Amino acid sequence: GINAEYGKQWYQRRVRGFLSQLLIMKCFLIVLLVVVVVEGCNHTFMKNGAICYSGNNCAFGCHDGNCWSQCDAVCCLTTDCLDGDLSCTSGCALPEWCWVVGNSYDSRATCKTNDECGPDNFIKFPYKYSCSGACSV
DSSP, X not given: OHHHHHHHHXXXXXXXXXXXXXXXXXXXXXXXXXXXXXXXXXXXXXXXXXXXXXXXXXXXEEETTEEEEEOOSGGGGGSOOTTSOOOOOTTOOSOOEEEBBOTTSSSBOBOSSGGGGSTTOTTXXXXXXXXXXXXXX
């Protein structure tokens, strides 16, 4: 009778409440995972063997004999990209990149290995570490 119906309703409310809490926890964990994945250098570059430079938060590497670097274009909405320094937003999930200018300021920096292309290579980049053209996806 009445007690059985009340018990059924109570049980259904408890299950719905538990499922709601479970959904909230699941959403929280997904958001946390996304934040962790995009923290630091872009994960897309890192899984393809790039090196992460913590000084500017950008990944870099050597491809087809030229140095490239992660950069911000669309992600400029969240950082100051107009200050002239090549730096990357830690929260940007877009894999944006550019070719890096060599020491002659008019060409791409050439390379054979990823290690040659970092901002801390003052022989290859004695003046400034910057993109030779547009930053693109």
